[in-house]
Amino acid sequence: MSGADAQNVWEQPSPSAFRMNLRYIDWIWHVRDSVPLPEGQSAEEALDRIEPMLDQMDTTHERIGHSITFTRKAPVPQDPLSVFEDGELSIVATDQGRTLRYHLVSKALLFCFLLPVLFIGFGQLMLAAGNYQMAQAEAKKKADGAEKKDKKKDEAKVLELNPIDKMLGAPAPEKPKKDKEKERKPSATAAYVFSALFAILYVVGRFLEPWLVRRRFRARLESA
Incomplete structure (x- = not known):
């Protein structure tokens, strides 16, 4: 092996190092815990009580020795x-x-964790697009400034009554209503609201679901 090849081997991260790094963040959608068995309960009896929880539609599970693995496509x-x-x-x-x-692994928790970040990104994108459009509109207004001044002069002439009309007591003509288009400032409120909702869902689910699962396992193991 050449010196360059040996250097490349040393620089490549090992799979175990990758798994160790992933372990620092996989708590986001992974739940690891344990429940003590009641005194005198065997491993076989404990799994016999837990296994019916996995007898659901679209759920497959395999029991080998003192372990059960399961996977499901569409939970009910x-x-x-x-x-x-x-x-x-x-x-x-x-x-x-x-x-x-x-x-246990939950993709639902992972999605609820990622969606707030996604909505915040959408919100920032909307603000950037809105600011760009406002800048373009402002530049157009400045370019059309001279034309608007000419229009105002013409409107002032139209509003003036001739002497005969004034003598006859004719009312002064009303000023033409200006079509002022309300310029809506870019807003990312909706995106931030959805972001907050999913963030709340994640926080509630991340603490509530592990507590519920632990309670259900304990109830199964201690059931008469």
Whole structure:
């Protein structure tokens, strides 16, 4: 191996390093937790109680030893794990006894996390486009300034009554209404509102769903 090849090998990040870096951000849409098994409950009995939770439409799961892996295409609303598309559940032995350890993945949480950023980007794009259009309109107004001054002079002449009309007491002509188009300033309020809504959904879901899942697993394991 040449010196250049050896240098390239050393510079390439290893897959384990990539997984370690991903671990720092995958908490956004991954849920990892554990629930202790009731005293005296075997691993087989625990999985027998958990497995019916995965018997839902469009959900496939596989049980190997003391572990269950599952994946689903279209979760149904009544599914107790509807927010999570993939996951792995395992019974492991710890110093405190047997424990159900689970790792769940939710694309819904990931979308709710990314959508606020996307809407903020749309909002900034709308502001930039609006400011550009306003700048063009302002330049056009300056270019048409001379023409507008001529129109105002003509309007002033039209408004003047001739002496005969004044003697007869004719009312003065009304000023023509100016068609002032209201210039709407660019606004990204709608984009920011949607961004805030999805941000709230993410925060609520990120804390509520793990709590609900843990409670459901615990209830299953402790059910008579």
